[in-house]
Amino acid sequence: xxxxxxxxxxxxxxxxxxxxxxxxxxxxxxxxxxxxxxxxxxxxxxxxxxxxxxxxxxxxxxxxxxxxxxxxxxxxxxxxxxxxxxxxxxxxxxxxxxxxxxxxxxxxxxxxxxxxxxxxxxxxxxxxxxxxxxxxxxxxxxxxxxxxxxxxxxxxxxxxxxxxxxxxxxxxxxxxxxxxxxxxxxxxxxxxxxxxxxxxxxxxxxxxxxxxxxxxxxxxxxxxxxxxxxxxxxxxxxxxxxxxxxxxxxxxxxxxxxxxxxxxxxxxxxxxxxxxxxxxxxxxxxxxxxxxxxxxxxxxxxxxxxxxxxxxxxxxxxxxxxxx
Amino acid sequence: xxxxxxxxxxxxxxxxxxxxxxxxxxxxxxxxxxxxxxxxxxxxxxxxxxxxxxxxxxxxxxxxxxxxxxxxxxxxxxxxxxxxxxxxxxxxxxxxxxxxxxxxxxxxxxxxxxxxxx
Numbered sequence: 001x002x003x004x005x006x007x008x009x010x011x012x013x014x015x016x017x018x019x020x021x022x023x024x025x026x027x028x029x030x031x032x033x034x035x036x037x038x039x040x041x042x043x044x045x046x047x048x049x050x051x052x053x054x055x056x057x058x059x060x061x062x063x064x065x066x067x068x069x070x071x072x073x074x075x076x077x078x079x080x081x082x083x084x085x086x087x088x089x090x091x092x093x094x095x096x097x098x099x100x101x102x103x104x105x106x107x108x109x110x111x112x113x114x115x116x117x118x119x120x121x122x123x124x125x126x127x128x129x130x131x132x133x134x135x136x137x138x139x140x141x142x143x144x145x146x147x148x149x150x151x152x153x154x155x156x157x158x159x160x161x162x163x164x165x166x167x168x169x170x171x172x173x174x175x176x177x178x179x180x181x182x183x184x185x186x187x188x189x190x191x192x193x194x195x196x197x198x199x200x201x202x203x204x205x206x207x208x209x210x211x212x213x214x215x216x217x218x219x220x221x222x223x224x225x226x227x228x229x230x231x232x233x234x235x236x237x238x239x240x241x242x243x244x245x246x247x248x249x250x251x252x253x254x255x256x257x258x259x260x261x262x263x264x265x266x267x268x269x270x271x272x273x274x275x276x277x278x279x280x281x282x283x284x285x286x287x288x289x290x291x292x293x294x295x296x297x298x299x300x301x302x303x304x305x306x307x308x309x310x311x312x313x314x315x316x317x318x319x320x321x322x323x324x
Numbered sequence: 325x326x327x328x329x330x331x332x333x334x335x336x337x338x339x340x341x342x343x344x345x346x347x348x349x350x351x352x353x354x355x356x357x358x359x360x361x362x363x364x365x366x367x368x369x370x371x372x373x374x375x376x377x378x379x380x381x382x383x384x385x386x387x388x389x390x391x392x393x394x395x396x397x398x399x400x401x402x403x404x405x406x407x408x409x410x411x412x413x414x415x416x417x418x419x420x421x422x423x424x425x426x427x428x429x430x431x432x433x434x435x436x437x438x439x440x441x442x
Contacts, residue, residue: 016351017344017381021334059376088380110383113335 007124008032010054012042012068013086014061018109022055025113029120039063046072049079052127053120058087058098066101073102080130082123086111147221149199150206158220158228163281165232166273175274177239179229180288181209181246184265184300186225193259201264204255212249213242228288236272236305243268243303251301265301267292275306325426330386341385345427348381352420356413359397363409371409372401378416389419 009031013019023033034051036042039060045051054072056065063071065085072081085103087094098106104126105119145157153161162178169176183189183205190198202225209219209227218230229246231239247268254261269292273279276287287306295304331341355378362370375398382391393415400409 015377015381017348017384020344020347021384024340025335059373061373088376088383109380110333113333 006030006032007053007127008034008051009120010034010036010042010045010051012036012039012054012060012065013057014038014059015057018057018086018111021113022111022116025117026120029117031120039065039068042068043071046081049077051081052079053082053084053123055084055086055116055120056103058085058089058094065103066098069098069101069103079134080127082127084116084119084123150203150221150227152206152210152227153218153220155220155222158218158222158230159281161218161220162228162230162284165230166279166281166284169232169273170279174233175235175272176279176284177231177234177236177270177272178284178288179231179239179243179246179303180222180269180285180292181205181227181229182267182292182296183225184267189262189264193257193262197257197259197262200257201255201262205250205264205266208249209246212246217242234272235274236270239270239272240303240305243270247301247303267295267300268303269293269295269306270303271306325423326386326388327430330384333384333386344385345423348385348387349420349424351381352378352416356417359413359416362401363406363413366406368401368404368406368409370401372398375399375401375412387419387423390416390423393419 009026011019011022011026011033013022013035014037019035019037023035026033031053034045036045037060039056040062042054042056042060043063046054056068058065060068065087069083069085072083082105083103084105084107085098085101086107086109087098088109089095089098090108095106104123107116107119145154146152147154152158162176165176183201186198186201189201202221206219206221206227209229213219213229214231214234216232217234220228220230222228229242231242234242247266251263251265255264269288269290271284271287271291273284276283291304291306294307295302298304327341331338334341334344355374359371359374359378361367362374375394375396379391379394379398382388382394393412397409397412397416400406400412
């Protein structure tokens with residue numbers, strides 16, 4: 001098993017002797033140490049995300065430990081910083097003030113090194129626990145965003161991406177295209193071979209789609225056997241070329257299933273925001289759906305693009321509307 | 325100085341204790357100048373901070389009399405008592421000289437008395 005990277009500890013201490021003593025011992029305990037001599041310097045260093053453990057002296061020039069604690073807590077970094085406040089002030093009121101400022105722990109000088117080591121280990125455990133929780137949270141978000149069968153983005157997310165890309169496209173004046181994909185005769189596949197085979201086919205189609213789009217395109221499962229590809233900064237002509245490529249990638253090799261090698265084809269409908277005066281998610285979805293319908297009527301296993309004249313006429317009408 | 329106590333506190337590493345003591349003495353030279361400036365300018369906040377810092381370093385090294393004098397300086401700053409503050413630097417210097425003597429003697433005869441000024 002690979003050795004874990006040493007956790008970094010920031011020490012904010014203006015006294016040379018104390019700083020040296022802490023640095024030497026904390027390094028011996030397998031931590032990496034960053035020494036700072038003032039609250040301001042510590043604040044600059046703490047902006048690094050990997051600095052998660054901090055030992056702050058209370059009395060320091062310019063910004064003291066308590067002020068620094070408050071600043072760290074107000075900042076709300078994505079990752080928690082565990083803070084041990086060091087001080088010679090041992091009155092109950094001082095301890096309350098120190099902890100209330102946001103410190104997690106409090107040690108009275110002169111520091112007992114064994115005790116400091118145990119307190120640092122406690123801090124490290126809490127940081128590691130937080131990392132585990134954040135990782136789980138990330139995994140849950142990922143799971144909730146994905147379609148469990150195909151691994152594609154789910155409907156809600158792919159529509160959210162489309163909305164975001166449309167907004168960005170409008171800001172930066174570049175087109176966004178969508179391709180609606182439908183697996184041909186999918187009902188027949190399910191009826192003839194069962195839903196398990198149907199599921200395998202959907203997953204395999206999804207894989208081929210992902211492999212044949214650009215790295216920054218997004219592929220989602222729209223529902224049933226319908227999938228959606230979002231293509232940022234892509235004209236209708238380019239979207240049509242990508243759709244042709246995807247169509248061929250699915251049909252050119254039969255798909256291996258437990259029921260044997262099955263021929264699978266898809267039909268695709270393309271639409272692009274550059275043919276709308278006021279592009280919207282609904283408008284693009286409707287246009288790509290109409291194109292898909294047209295391609296199906298023409299015999300499937302093919303692509304069709306949204307009727308440009310139709311949307312252009314719409315745009316002209318809209319422009320006229322704005323004129324009056 | 326309570327040498328044994330200091331040695332125990334830093335984990336029994338004698339060369340490291342010597343390194344810390346040398347660091348303390350070097351830093352004291354710089355701190356003395358700052359203390360005197362703060363007193364001359366009647367900068368009570370700085371007097372208090374410098375006294376506090378020196379007190380912490382003295383405590384780590386079990387330098388009892390220096391810790392006590394530093395605390396006096398910190399209190400003088402806190403209480404804005406310039407008269408009291410003016411008395412401390414000479415006391416600190418005197419204690420530092422005693423520490424230097426003790427360390428020199430310790431080098432010559434390591435078995436000498438390990439506690440001074442307590």
